[in-house]
Amino acid sequence: MANENVGKEKQYGMSRRELLGSAVAAGAFTIIPSYVLGESVSGKKPPSEKLNIATIGVGGMGGNNTRKCADAGENIVALCDVDEKLPGTVRVFNEYPDAKKYKDFRKMLEEMKNIDAVIVATPDHTHTVAAMMAMKMGKHVYVQKPLTRTVYEARKLTETARQYKVASQMGNQGHSGEGIRLMCEWIWDGAIGSVREVHAWTNRPVWAQGIDRPKETPPIPEGFDWDLWLGPAPERPYNPAYHPFAWRAWVDFGGGALADMACHILDPAFWALKLKYPISVEACTSTRMSGEGWGKVGVRETYPQASIVRYKFPARGKMPEVKINWYDGGLMPARPEDLEPGRQMGDEDGGVLFVGDKGKIMCGCYGMNPRLIPESKMEAYKRPAKSLPRIKDGIDGHEKSWIEACKGGPAASSNFEYSGPFTETVVMGNLAMLNPYKVLEWDGENMKFTNDETANEFVNPPYRAGWTL
């Protein structure tokens, strides 16, 4: 694999970074753990020692990530959450009586000198500040998907992880699974020929989008630090419309259905088709009428209830230009003619359909259950040898893959060299959603649209006073 990638590097004009990302993800370095190489990595422990792990944001997915690390035998030394009374927080806090509890991650990182690694599972808008501080202190980071809310933040986190040589992992656990590897191997085997068209979809949002900012200002629940929750985001009064969980809908805090699910669903496309930055993006979005005159609801405040985002990627080596179409909020691509009647498209969370010039492959969310369609083609297909190294325990081993990286093993499966550019591409789709009906031309390396200044405003919107990267 390593040789193959090196060969392709020049051919595809891939940067060293990409090469590193893909080769590392492919496990080429398994035999030479990075600590053996004597890199000046602060805090890489040998496999025999336990990591001291802290988690920021424990009420949601953070609880699961923490549990996986504890089950793997690591020490959970500190837990941080801005809402200590939230049932999810209380439960996780109680699970780890010995861990020190914090509300402010800054205080935690300053006080607890023995933290080796940090899990960040806060809302999207605080991923970056938390992960950045940890990395600059030489700590390894596991950051929930989407890695960041903005393109610029993803770039900065990727650069910082590289600079500080910390182990990194984005929480797109499907990337550790069997399905995504099969997709890559089959597509690279030519199972469906050249791919010029991909359709991906999700059932999200399963929370309200296309809504206006609430006018009520209920009191802040006891035990909840709203100011800290806001972090670098612009100030606004507390409302349960944002916390808990519903923050994803709001442009100031989350990345909507796209950022939430494309980090899972588009992952097989990004890897198998060796994508990086698109050359253009175009979106159209559902509108909602207020019923008062021709007024529309929720414009630029939340993401729309439903959208279609159309990305175009340039040719990569022998792979031709490809269009990736994203559908959410109930919208779906056309049902392929060769899909047997009654068969579900993808699964309940969503799916991806690769359209090649010699066939089609479809899978569910997380790269699950990849199949050539129709099924007769799947049955007739002679599968290639499994060339990509597997992650132990697959999807369930995603945290473990990071833990091993923290201890000098190969880079984690979805380390930032891969997941950083991937996140940039996913969240730039939101810029199109906020500026629909135009073909926005993207200069990925320079993180800007070359034909629309308004759309550039969201590449790196300013932080609230007191917060910096």
Next chain:
Amino acid sequence: MKSNGISRRDFVAGTASAIAGFTILPRFVLGGAGFKPPSEKLNIAAVGIGGQGKENIKACEGENIVALCDVDWRYAGQVFQNHPNAKKYKDFRKMLDEVKDIDAVVVATPDHTHAVIAMTAIKMGKHVYVQKPLTWSVEEAHKLTEAARQAKVATQMGNQEHSGEDIRVLCELVWSGAIGNVHEAYAWTDRPVWPQGIGRPVTAPVMPEGLDWDTWLGPAPVRPYHPAYHPFTWRGWMDFGTGALGDMGCHKIDYVFWALKLGHPTSVEAYVSSRVVKMWEKVENKETYPDAEIVRYEFPARGDMPPVKLTWFDGGLKPPRPAELEKERNLGANGIILIGDKGTIVEGRLVPESRMKDYKKPTQSIPRITGTHEQNWIDACKGGPPACSNFEYAGPLTETVLLGNVAIRTGKRIEWDGPNMKVTNIPEANELLGRKYREGWTL
């Protein structure tokens, strides 16, 4: 004709409107009931005059406006004043019973009462002009078309763009081979501009004076009056309207339907925006149409035209911008795109515009309509050629458009046997082709 799978109905409509071959043989000569010679004035009645009906009546003012009917006299007031000699009614049945000298009827009520009103008039031998969409259901469109054919009355659907220059230019452009064979077509609207994706109101405000709610409901199931339905906002409600697709599809899909000589689709598939009120709970909405819709129709080959896929977008969704469209040009609020193997047409013009400028205009093969869409119908009522959007054309167009709503409400891809009016793969979808009328109402 058989080899194309085009029915006689399609054929008659196509030749009649395309060639106007009957000009020399006026219909009244053929013995149809009630055709007045051009020298005489028609006696016209209108049902539903507060909205688009007002405009239709204005265009008919050269004739005698003998009776006007509206269930809500608050909104009818101005039109009543303009026509002091017209008899005034709330109930169209009473009007048609009492006023014996009516020749022709304009129907511009909400969608759910088009069919019952037009059918009553047709069966009495009266000519009809019916606002678009022709009907609320596929079945109603089919029955009205049959009834009009049988009664030999002059008909017109109110898709006035069908009388325009643009649709003729488009047809001639496509038929001249400007873009070669068309495999892919799009049509879209920015509608709804009224709220959809909402639940039934729970309040029961007092009925405004002067409104006959029971007659407004007509054949639809009973529910209490609410301003969420009337005036105007009935379009979003499944029991009354046909949503953005029914409203604008009859205008926009019209272009594609004529230019590509479409008939019955073979399948229709729809996906719509969902609505979430509470976390993880998508609201299953059987009250209103959704905020945004994608409807995909597949049509078989027609003569030398290959199979074509037509995709409809509404509620803010739009097709992808064609690569040939100049960067500074935007897709309009409503429009169509035809993609052929030799070029692309956006909203009636070849793109890029330089291609349009270079293209030698095809000769005009379709007769032009010089007057208004209403006048075109009036001429038909007086024995002229069938109106351009007569039901032989507008009926099948409406059936196709409204099949989209069947797919939306079914939530699955439906396979359509057009000649037999049957969804073949999902039996229960057939129930959505029509509906059981409220007691006291029949077609």
